[in-house]
Structure formats: C-alpha cells, structure tokens
Amino acid sequence: MGVSNSYLLKAEVQHLLGVNAFGMWRLVRKYDDFPTPTEHPNLGGPFRDREPDEVWDGGQVSAWAAGTAEFTHCGAVLLRPLPEEFAPGRWAGYKDTVRGPALDWQTALGVIRIVHCADGRVATDVATDITG
Template sequence: MGVLHSVDLRKHEVEALLHLAQGELDHLLEEADDFPPGEREHLDAFQRARGEKAHWRWDGSAVYVWAATHHRFCDHGAVLLNPALKARTFAPGKWIGFQPTSQGPATDWETDLGVIRILHTTRRAAAAAMAEELSEVADAQGVVTVCSLFGDIGATGPALIAADTAQPQLEYEAQWGTVTKLVGQRLPWWPGLLRRADVISQWSPGAPVTIAELLPEEEETSLREAAGPWRSFPEVQTALTDLANSLHNQRVDSVNSDTRIFGEYGTSPDGAPLLIAAHHPTEGYPLPRTDDRDLLTRGCRLSRPASFSKPMSP
C-alpha cells in the first residue's frame, strides 16, 4: 500500500510556496487559525555550541493541501483539491495512450487542466518521483499532475496519491471521482496482480476486457521445478504440485476478490464509474487439489530431508 511522500519546509520555503513576501508568513499565522501547525527543529549540543538557530518547519504536503482550500492561495495549492473544480463544467477529456515509465505502467489523459498521468502502481513515492522526472523536461510533457494508487478504496473509488509537476515533492490524497470528472469517462482499473505493462498496454477506450494469466511467483516455480525429479516417488511429486497449485489458487482468489470489491464499489451510488480492465481466466480454475491427506503427509515426509532438492537416486 502506498504512503504519502512529503518534505518539511522552512519559513522562507513556505513563503515561496504561497507566494508571500519575506516575513509575511508571521502575519498569516496570526490570522489563520487553521494553518497547519509547525514544529521547531531539535538541535543537539554541538549545534547549539556552534550557535546554530533552531528553525521552524512545516509539513509541506499539509501546507499545500491547506492552500488549495483557501481562496487567496488556491492557485498555489494542490491542483486536484482546488474547490473550483466542483463548480466547473469540463469538456470531455481524451485518452492519449499507454506510457511505459520508470515508475511502472501509466495511462495519460488530456483534460481541461492539462495532462493527468495515472501510474498503475502502489510503489511508495512513485507519484512524486514521476512528477519530479517530468518537471525536469520541457513543459513537463504537458503533464500537470501524476496520480498513483494508494492500494485501498477512497471516498469515490480507488484511493489515489497525487503529485503536481509544479511541486513534485509534495504528495497529497486525491479523489478518483475528481479525475473521472476531468476525464469525462469511466477510468480503467487493474487488479494488483494483473497490473503489468503487457496487460495494461492492451487497453484503450472501448477495447474488450483483457483476459490475463497470473505470472507464477518464485516459490510456486520452485515447487514445480522440485516436483519434476520425483517421478519415481508419486507421493512427493503430488505433495509438491498440490502445494504449488494451492499457492496459485490463493493468488487467483485474491484477484477475483479485488475485482469484486472494487467493481461493486464502482457501480454503487457513492462511487465514481469504474471499468475493470482485466480479468483472470475462469476456464481450468481452480487448479486441482488432492483430497488424499495420507498421501500428502507421506509425500511431505519423504521430501523434507531433501529440502525440495533433486534426489541422489530414485
């Protein structure tokens, strides 16, 4: 699951963020009772001996979110939290296409605000890293905001973490419904275990749902490889294969559960429209399991001394 990335800002940096004159933050702090609380830096004995002064710091994301919700500063605050977005009517957005990026597979959408890039990953600080990367190229390729997935459900759909290319180090929580409104159509969503470039790159508006197999994890692959040399010991081969099938079925169940939960929320009155863009195949699943517990017990007992390694002789 994602975690918000933010940086602390000193007084002059807060003033720069809010486009305040030097010293003007002091007056704002006296007037704005709801301004995010700051914290004085802790100095150790050596710093105090050198005569260093303890500066005040503020959580940059908190200030950025606060600015978005106040009329005087909303143009300098978090783009997707600007209250004006609720009242505006937007022209339908346009899907630009799939983007393979350094932070994972992404889809780009042209909107009235500019391009919104959605990263289909829950990697920590992915939105900030992508926004930072874009901010260093000419015009940020038109991208104003990068959104990544938080990993759970928010107020209107899959929870999002956003970072604007104007302030890439200040991530904040954004609403799926807000992005849906800007785009003007249902946004695609992929279950975590199918959130791969080879799957996401197949999607475009109006395309059929992709049917994609799960890629086996290392433990499952190791179990199937270990089962091969035990052909003369069917108990062991069956036990190892049964365990591998069990692991795979659990992962398929996880995909199906996520699809059901997010899909149902996307059709509920509280959620924004959601398009499940990929499913796991149903034919041939679940993989077969063995009901003979005695056979499995014997197989596990025989295989344990070898630790799943190839036997010396049959």
C-alpha cells in the same frame, strides 16, 4: 497500501505558495487555519539539524492551499473546487520517467499526472515535473 507524507522545510513551503519570508509570516497571522509546523517523525537527511518548528506536513499545506481562495492555484489539484462546467479529461500523453511510466491527462483543473512507481517510493519529483 500506505499513505506517504512529504515534509517541507520553510523555504519549500514558501516556494510552493509563491511567498517570501515576510509573506510566510503574514500567512500565519492572516489565516487562523494555516497549518502549524510539525515534528518530522524521522529527523534525518535535510531535516537532521532542524527544529520541529521548521518542518511542515506537505499534505496539510497543499490541502490548506486548495481550500483557500488566495492559494487555490497552488494547492492539491484533486482538492480544488470543481469548475461549474467541465468536460471529461483528455489523454495528454505517456512518458517514461526515472520512477516508472507517467500518464498525463488534461482536465479542467489542469494536467493530472499518474506515475506508476516501480520502486515503492514517492514519485513527486517526476509527478510535478509535467514539462520533463
């Protein structure tokens, strides 16, 4: 089983972190460990006409956010610091999605959705749409 990377355009990084263009500029100067842009290995689709400095590895950005106090709430759920006291997760329901069945668990960190993807592709579209 391989690991999939999601590449993000600048606007997507800004949306993930809840900052505007100036806020993004500020992050690069404020945090020495802010992920640097990377070259997308297969420049196709929305990345076709992009310069390498306009694409970020989404996993790196999400992991960085989880470990940065100002952006912990935006980062990867499973990388966030654990609360001092927390209860086991509670079953929050099941939902059929376009990618396959989704199982939701309510935890101290928030809702964790597990998507059993039938087509072997990344299911981030339905995994992050907890309301849908």
